[in-house]
Ligand SMILES: [Fe+2]
């Protein structure tokens with residue numbers, strides 16, 4: 001069973017952003033499945049690396065819109081992204097070095113953070129971007 005099942009309440013109604021969020025959900029679900037299937041560390045590591053790279057790409061897209069349109073909550077939102085990235089990169093290093101393994105706690109952190117961030121902070125910017133013509 002998927003760790004996160006996509007729910008219409010996750011939509012921010014900006015198509016490009018919703019597609020990227022769906023991709024993040026898919027990547028987290030695939031990582032979760034691979035963990036449960038007992039996949040090798042190098043396979044998991046590659047998936048974690050791809051997930052963090054895709055998250056960085058996605059955050060950059062949101063932040064680009066904030067910067068060009070002068071979104072009032074830019075600083076707070078960027079801080080949430082960078083705090084998440086720091087946690088993920090710390091875990092990535094620990095996992096690579098063998099100090100930590102992939103666990104359900106880590107998976108829950110990733111899924112809870114993503115869903116909470118989408119439904120809270122990301123939904124908040126959606127009307128602002130839509131008013132400025134972002135589709
Ligand atoms: Fe987002």
Ligand SMILES: [Fe+2]
Pocket residue numbers: 059062077081117121122
């Ligand atoms: Fe965001």
